[in-house]
Amino acid sequence: MIKKVVEMLELKESFKKEVKSLKDYILLVTVDAKNYQKTAIDIVKFLVNEQNIPGVYVTLNKPYDIMQRILSSNNIDTRLVIFIDATSRTKVGKVENCLYIGSPEKLSDMSVAMDQAIKSLQGDKFLIFDSLNTLSIFNKPATVARFIHFLTGKMREWKIKGIIMTLEKETEQALMDELTQFSDFRIDRGGES
Amino acid sequence: MVHLVVVSVTTVIFGIASLLLVSRARNRLSEGSIRKYMDNFAICLAFIVIFSVWQTARGIVGVDIGIEGLGTYPEYIFIVFAYMAFIVASFRVLKISEEFGFKEDGRKIEGIIKQKPPIKPVVKKAKK
Numbered sequence: 563m564i565k566k567v568v569e570m571l572e573l574k575e576s577f578k579k580e581v582k583s584l585k586d587y588i589l590l591v592t593v594d595a596k597n598y599q600k601t602a603i604d605i606v607k608f609l610v611n612e613q614n615i616p617g618v619y620v621t622l623n624k625p626y627d628i629m630q631r632i633l634s635s636n637n638i639d640t641r642l643v644i645f646i647d648a649t650s651r652t653k654v655g656k657v658e659n660c661l662y663i664g665s666p667e668k669l670s671d672m673s674v675a676m677d678q679a680i681k682s683l684q685g686d687k688f689l690i691f692d693s694l695n696t697l698s699i700f701n702k703p704a705t706v707a708r709f710i711h712f713l714t715g716k717m718r719e720w721k722i723k724g725i726i727m728t729l730e731k732e733t734e735q736a737l738m739d740e741l742t743q744f745s746d747f748r749i750d751r752g753g754e755s
Numbered sequence: 756m757v758h759l760v761v762v763s764v765t766t767v768i769f770g771i772a773s774l775l776l777v778s779r780a781r782n783r784l785s786e787g788s789i790r791k792y793m794d795n796f797a798i799c800l801a802f803i804v805i806f807s808v809w810q811t812a813r814g815i816v817g818v819d820i821g822i823e824g825l826g827t828y829p830e831y832i833f834i835v836f837a838y839m840a841f842i843v844a845s846f847r848v849l850k851i852s853e854e855f856g857f858k859e860d861g862r863k864i865e866g867i868i869k870q871k872p873p874i875k876p877v878v879k880k881a882k883k
Binding site for chain 1 (some may be wrong): 784785786787788789790853854855856857858860861862863864865868871876
């Protein structure tokens with residue numbers, strides 16, 4: 563228990579230390595499965611509650627309803643977040659502050675949605691991409707590599723705080739190296755399996 | 756007459772070139788709303804190109820093809836179809852704007868941020 567708390571505090575501290583003063587950056591967060599949800603919550607909490615920044619959360623893991631419930635139960639103001647849900651295959655279209663893409667394979671739609679959502683926000687903003695390893699399950703490695711190259715390029719163009727999350731052990735090493743090269747910082751929350 | 760033929764042939768070339776470009780663009784996109792819109796757009800374009808090809812061929816060969824009950828110029832049927840396809844394409848654009856339009860959400864978020872009190876920077880007290 564104590565170890566976990568220490569780990570989370572370490573994450574918070576390293577995250578704050580690395581990015582607090584920066585206006586725009588690309589951050590790669592590699593996590594192990596156990597810490598995944600907590601890490602995602604902490605990042606959103608830091609950006610929304612502590613820095614008061616609106617943003618876009620692209621979820622490929624959990625549906626919008628669940629994500630919203632989890633974030634709300636952690637006292638995160640979800641009204642400041644636009645969700646892009648690529649997990650729910652049954653729903654397509656917009657509900658409240660979420661756009662259901664319909665499938666993680668619809669990368670063109672996802673790109674347009676991210677572009678439009680980011681451009682609708684004023685001032686400082688963030689984009690969390692959750693997660694790269696899930697994208698790899700549904701798409702060919704070459705397509706994922708191209709998409710990530712596009713995404714990091716766009717993050718630079720949009721001048722936002724971009725966070726790409728991935729499960730370290732599930733991500734191809736070549737893709738990881740490339741992504742590390744594109745990003746400004748990398749935070750590892752590997753831990754033991 | 757020669758001028759008309761040149762204009763018609765040029766139109767057909769432009770039309771076919773546009774179809775090829777749309778086809779290339781479509782192949783790059785993954786499944787989804789944008790690709791569906793492109794399909795609709797390609798259908799509109801195809802009808803217009805067929806109309807132009809028909810008209811050009813008629814102009815060059817000089818043959819009037821008249822189908823009973825359809826009037827003097829049956830190629831105009833393709834223009835009618837093209838406009839029908841345009842309606843479908845425009846409807847799809849409307850749907851896309853409903854899906855991907857976040858302007859209103861952006862405005863709402865801006866309002867919420869303005870209502871919130873500004874975050875005070877944490878000032879650490881110096882140790883005495």
